[in-house]
Amino acid sequence: MTPPAARYATVATPPGPFTVVVTDEPPGPVVLASGWTEDVAELLPVVHRSLRPTWVERADGLPVLDTVEAFFAGDVTAIEEVPVRQRSGPFLEDAWDVLRTVPAGAPDTYTSFAARCGRPTAVRAAANACARNAAALFVPCHRVLGSSGGLGGFRWGTSVKRQLLDHEARYAPVAAA
Template sequence: MLVVTDEHGALRALDWLNFEDRMHRLLRLHYGAGGFRLVKTSDQSTARQTLDRYFAGDVGAIDEIPVETGGTPFQREVWSALRKIPAGRTTSYGLLATTIDRPKAIRAVGMANGSNPVGIVVPCHRVIGKDSSLTGYGGGLERKRWLLEHEGVLLPTQPAAL
């Protein structure tokens, strides 16, 4: 994983190693081309240590990670609502839109969900289709399925391949 924190320890970006280009694109989108500087460090941040606890089974640990993001006020409102979905639970785009008092903004909620720079910690993977189907996830549907099952969500079994 790629973990980007600021000088105060707040998580600014998080992505899978094979999606580094997307992470850079989202950072530029949210902070501008010159609005950030990445510095590699050998020190393991508190955010990274907490993520390790999450992957070791303490799925509530990520709630402790402070997050600071760019984005529009609407995006930040969606991302804040995402953080309120407890581990082991899911919601739909429509229910998420209703949660933020914008029931007709389902597509906009989906777009904000897709531009989330802090996946897992801002748990966009917990949003599924209203029919309980797994819908888009930047890290791939298999990762989304794994994350949800890791958190204890019981998902319908995948249909047999034809």
């Protein structure tokens, strides 16, 4: 099966330009990759080869950009329902699903994240899932911290990770006591 064509667009965000690559699948656009770059060529290599589009075209005004803007306007839960498609082995795919359950404003550690994934001793595998995540922001790997509480790594830089965490801490819904 030939991977479909895709569209991409870039929007300005406080940490810098953010580009999203989507493919159209029913019922609407599905995110294949995203990150803090203006260069779509930086995103395509992280898309699994079975999903990597044969060509991409710029498409200003993608609806998913409204979601990104809503997130940065303070609706930090806006990203939760955006469809994402990533492929890899079963652990990574499950881990990416679990990442989407880490609430804004309540970051996990790699150790806790590994436990959430059902493999409490697989801390390195959990960190690898974060490192290999192609859909930054929508699969919020920035919400996982080093076990000592440090930022750990982030493909788009720890300064971007810090800005995202601070933004979410400011706007995250407060749990009822």
